[in-house]
Amino acid sequence: CDNVFCTSCIQQWTNNNSSCPFRCPQFEEKRCPPMINALLSKLNIKCKFIGNGCTDVHLYDSIEKHEKNCQYQQLKCQGCSDLVLKKDLTKHELVCAEVKVECIKCKYIYKQHDKHELVECLSIRLDIAERNAQSSRGKIEKLEKMVENLETILHEHISICPPLNQILQNIPLSSLEKNWYIIYDHPYSWITTTEELRQLYIKCIDKRILVGAINGSSSTVLALAAIGPSSILQLETHVNGSMHYSDVYWYLASNKAFGFSPSPIVNPYNADTASTDGDKRLCWYLSRGVGGYRAGTAIDLLNDNNWRKVIMTEK
Ligand SMILES: [Zn+2]
Ligand SMILES: [Zn+2]
Ligand SMILES: [Zn+2]
Ligand SMILES: [Zn+2]
Ligand SMILES: [Zn+2]
Incomplete structure (x- = not known):
């Protein structure tokens, strides 16, 4: 049918009925005829x-x-x-x-006719500050615990699998003590011989070794160290040669010198005197009647009794 309805009224009706209010069985929505709109728009x-x-x-x-x-x-x-x-x-x-208002300083909500005295405001703010401080302390304690745990895990990890591919600096012996032990420990003034190193190999066949230097007879920190297979102790490198395992270059030239360097160019005949990356170079004279030669940038350690030559192997 063409009966006209107001939108909201017919919507309300069709929500509850499926037929038209005039009982037509089928309700069909059509646009209102334009004439009706024209008439409506003239109404005041x-x-x-x-x-x-x-x-x-x-x-x-x-x-x-x-x-x-x-x-x-x-x-x-x-x-x-x-x-x-x-x-x-x-x-x-x-x-x-x-009407309630909120104090922008202490967030206290009060009726606007009530008084919010400065003392009250300050005391609320003090309470809030104390609560915050307490929760911060709690968080800091938690973080400290986490750092402690991470340090333990890290030390255990270093101990089990120290980074092989690089030269290590400032490694505490305590981080290694679980899985490593010292098999060679002499001051730099000690005359290291080729034979000594060859015989050390027997103590660590099929294991890894750590060669390093410690500064001071009571120090427990490896100032400089590198890790490689024990077969390093059996090396016979050319006068100017070196073998590299990962990023560490090792040389053992009988009766000349033993050590490692971060770069392949070493000259063990006259000891490793290079200054590039000097802090990562270690060199011991072999069977030359003197100690020495260098632990990082400390060079000419021929008679030095502070620096120690250290070799460790896995337990
Ligand atoms: Zn109808
Ligand atoms: Zn209506
Ligand atoms: Zn009005
Ligand atoms: Zn009101
Ligand atoms: Zn306040």
Whole structure:
């Protein structure tokens, strides 16, 4: 049928019924005929808040918009929940005793007519600060525990699988003691012989060795060290040669010198005197009637009794 309905009324009807209000069996929604719209748009309508004092009259097309913003509609005060005309609400809420405000400093919420004294504010802020400090302390304690655990894990890890592919510096012996032990420990003044190293090999066949230097007779830190297979002790490198395992270059030239370097160019005949990456070079004279030669940048250690030559192997 072509009966005309208001949108909201017909929507409400069709929500509960499937037929038309005029009992046509099949409800079919059609656009309202343009003529009806044309007639409607000529209507002047009084605002529905006329009872609250609005005297506005609007055309059909704009009445809805006006009523939405009409200053004479009643809105709830956020404090006392009273209904107040929209035009008066701001003024009312400014003075309404029930409206609550929040102190921006201490976040305390109070009725705007109540007093929020400075002492109260300060005491609340002090409480908050103390709570924060306490939770921070708790967090710090947790983090400290975590760091401690990580350190333990790290030390165990270093001990089980020290980074092979690089020259190590400042490694505490304690981080190695679980899986490694010292098989050679002499001051740099000690005359190391080729034979000594060859015989050490028997103590560590099929194991890895760590060759390093410690600064001081009571020090427990390897200032410089490198790890490689024990077969290093059996090397016979050329006068100018070296063998590399990962990124460490090893040389053992009988009756000349033994050591490692981060780069392949070494000259063990006259000891490794290179200064490039000097802190990562270790060199011991072999069977030359003197000690020495270098532990990193400490060179010419021929008669030195502070620096120690150390070899360790796995347990
Ligand atoms: Zn109908
Ligand atoms: Zn209606
Ligand atoms: Zn109005
Ligand atoms: Zn109020
Ligand atoms: Zn406050």
